[in-house]
Amino acid sequence: MDIAHFLEILWLARIPILKGLGVTISISLLAICCGTILGVFVGLALTYGVRPLRWLVRGYTDFIRGTPVLVLVLASYYVLGTIGLDLGPFQAGVLALAVFCSSHVGEIVRGALQSIPKGQTEAAKAVGLTFPQTFAYVLGPQALRQILPAWVNTAAEMVKASTLLSIIGVAELLLRTQEIISRAFMSLEFYLFAGLLYFTINYAIERFGRYVERKTAIPS
Amino acid sequence: MSNLLEIRDLHKSYGDVEVLKGVDCTMSQGDVISIIGSSGSGKTTMLRCINMLEEFQGGTISIDGQEIGYELVGGQRRRKSEKEIARQRALTGMAFQQFNLFPHMTAARNIMLGLMKVKKLNKEEARSIAEKWLDRVGLRSRADHFPGQLSGGQQQRVAIARAIAMNPKLMLFDEVTSALDPELVNEVLQVIKTLAQDGMSMLLVTHEMRFAYEVSNRVIFMNQGRIGEEGNPKEMFHKPKSERLAEFLKTSSFG
Numbered sequence: 001m002d003i004a005h006f007l008e009i010l011w012l013a014r015i016p017i018l019k020g021l022g023v024t025i026s027i028s029l030l031a032i033c034c035g036t037i038l039g040v041f042v043g044l045a046l047t048y049g050v051r052p053l054r055w056l057v058r059g060y061t062d063f064i065r066g067t068p069v070l071v072l073v074l075a076s077y078y079v080l081g082t083i084g085l086d087l088g089p090f091q092a093g094v095l096a097l098a099v100f101c102s103s104h105v106g107e108i109v110r111g112a113l114q115s116i117p118k119g120q121t122e123a124a125k126a127v128g129l130t131f132p133q134t135f136a137y138v139l140g141p142q143a144l145r146q147i148l149p150a151w152v153n154t155a156a157e158m159v160k161a162s163t164l165l166s167i168i169g170v171a172e173l174l175l176r177t178q179e180i181i182s183r184a185f186m187s188l189e190f191y192l193f194a195g196l197l198y199f200t201i202n203y204a205i206e207r208f209g210r211y212v213e214r215k216t217a218i219p220s
Numbered sequence: 221m222s223n224l225l226e227i228r229d230l231h232k233s234y235g236d237v238e239v240l241k242g243v244d245c246t247m248s249q250g251d252v253i254s255i256i257g258s259s260g261s262g263k264t265t266m267l268r269c270i271n272m273l274e275e276f277q278g279g280t281i282s283i284d285g286q287e288i289g290y291e292l293v294g295g296q297r298r299r300k301s302e303k304e305i306a307r308q309r310a311l312t313g314m315a316f317q318q319f320n321l322f323p324h325m326t327a328a329r330n331i332m333l334g335l336m337k338v339k340k341l342n343k344e345e346a347r348s349i350a351e352k353w354l355d356r357v358g359l360r361s362r363a364d365h366f367p368g369q370l371s372g373g374q375q376q377r378v379a380i381a382r383a384i385a386m387n388p389k390l391m392l393f394d395e396v397t398s399a400l401d402p403e404l405v406n407e408v409l410q411v412i413k414t415l416a417q418d419g420m421s422m423l424l425v426t427h428e429m430r431f432a433y434e435v436s437n438r439v440i441f442m443n444q445g446r447i448g449e450e451g452n453p454k455e456m457f458h459k460p461k462s463e464r465l466a467e468f469l470k471t472s473s474f475g
Binding site: 117119120122123124125126127128129130131133137138141142145218219220 | 271272273302303306307309310312313314316318320321322323324333334337338366368369379382383386
């Protein structure tokens with residue numbers, strides 16, 4: 001490996017790489033944010049929803065979780081168009097990832113809420129709190145602490161899954177890298193470099209999660 | 221004078237299993253009543269119906285003349301609104317077998333939550349009431365400790381303080397010493413005894429026969445979903461009328 005030559009090519013390719021990195025980060029952020037917001041509602045419906053709603057949402061999560069992300073991405077781009085919802089590759093990709101994220105977050109939220117002992121709700125009721133108050137002050141804060149580690153995991157998964165959008169032509173980091181490789185013929189170097197960038201993003205997410213976990217830990 | 225608590229013909233079933241088969245009970249201000257009986261006799265269920273932690277299918281419960289949980293609308297028995305039930309729950313305070321303190325809040329915060337959100341007091345008022353009650357249960361210095369940093373006995377005392385700080389008309393104690401190590405039982409019973417001496421109306425489900433004997437002015441023996449026998453503790457423990465009670469007392473720790 002000729003380091004000097006690689007650095008020279010890397011410098012020349014800096015703009016497309018940075019652009020790709022930006023797109024990857026935007027996709028991931030959007031998918032994680034939208035997916036999390038939607039996922040919280042999914043989790044609430046799974047835990048507290050009345051029966052027909054709960055069944056409906058259960059069907060949604062099971063279906064999405066049982067489908068490969070790549071299939072979701074392709075379906076979102078090619079199939080939605082046939083029913084009149086013509087999304088660009090970026091929008092379609094983000095939609096697919098957000099939907100995928102929401103089903104995972106939904107399950108995480110449900111698991112966390114159900115793991116809180118019944119006595120917590122009863123104690124809150126006994127004091128005279130209404131259900132919204134119980135949720136806001138007793139169940140929610142406890143569930144959040146449980147959700148965090150699994151949620152960080154899901155966030156990192158979304159960053160990795162964003163590479164699949166290269167298939168439908170979204171110029172994210174992987175596609176940009178492949179374009180550079182096809183011109184410079186330095187596949188090992190540039191794949192390694194892209195891998196390093198992905199690792200850095202996920203490592204940062206993980207460190208951030210750990211930090212929040214430490215900050216919110218309950219003393220005992 | 222109207223009764224503080226009035227239970228009429230209380231029926232409660234879990235599916236096909238009827239656990240309360242018509243319970244009647246009245247209680248005046250300042251009464252301390254212990255409910256004893258073998259497990260499965262319905263004593264905890266009865267207590268939990270009083271603050272609507274359990275639904276019940278028949279009969280009425282009133283506290284201070286207010287009917288709890290249900291109302292008749294055009295001859296139809298209907299569950300009251302959640303908001304109204306929440307408000308009625310604040311008429312009673314409850315301490316649980318498993319303490320059920322909120323683990324993510326300090327002792328003081330546990331007590332302040334209801335004061336701020338239900339009684340709408342401001343933070344300073346709530347804090348000073350919390351400190352007053354923590355002081356009463358001997359835990360003033362633990363105000364800023366989390367439940368995980370307290371012993372079982374201390375947690376239970378905080379839980380009792382949390383309930384009583386809300387100034388309920390009636391305190392419900394559900395086997396509050398059953399989950400405690402033997403050496404921690406006394407400190408909790410002591411707190412309850414002091415409250416009884418202060419004139420707090422209390423209904424206690426307990427397995428501590430000696431304690432029931434000492435602290436209560438009336439004892440109710442529950443047997444298979446009905447009140448088997450009731451009376452003052454002296455008569456009940458020394459001259460049980462029914463065979464079932466005599467048998468129960470023999471197998472319990474009283475003596």
